[in-house]
Amino acid sequence: MEFIKILNLYPAMNNIGKTKDVVYGLWADGTLAYYNQAWIEFARQNGADSDFLEQWSLGRSVYDAIPEEILSFYQNLFNSVLNEIPGDEHTPVQHCYECSSPETFRKFQMTLYPLQAQFDQAILVVNSILVERSHEQKCIQPTDPISERYLSLHDLLTQCIYCRKFQRNNDEHQWDWIPEWILDQPRNTSHSLCHYCKEHYFSKTGFTI
């Protein structure tokens, strides 16, 4: 069954195509089944060109876009939604995450709804903006891109997947906001999670990362 037909079985979700929330739909195996106009606009605002949008056509696995370090977390999160009962009145599964741009600090709330029609199971993922403000307002001071301060012994830079800060090489707890490297990510960047994001975004969910 087409995803949109399944969605139409849930009248409360009729306006999802027009909302400013970034919405996408997944089949049970994690492949992309649907996205709304706001999803396309968000991708464009964040530098996606027509090649990117072509690569991310329906049928692509969303797991291809999730870094390995947090892949099992998202697999568990999506699978937990599939175990929920569609249309149930209880609070849906939610997860907060940070997705900042070089200019703006942004925090989103992901709300996940299970959908079902006969034997087809799917998930509707609604991403609503919780916080959007300049980095100055959040007192994040930009730091200069001085490679010697951040390069590890293996000549790698370590960036947090969520807040996108870079880890200092002489203090594992110090992570800095470096706008130049967010705009134009160095090739030798590896990914991890800073202690703040690990605690703040993942510790309450009950899923391991």
Ligand SMILES: [Zn+2]
């Ligand atoms: Zn972080």
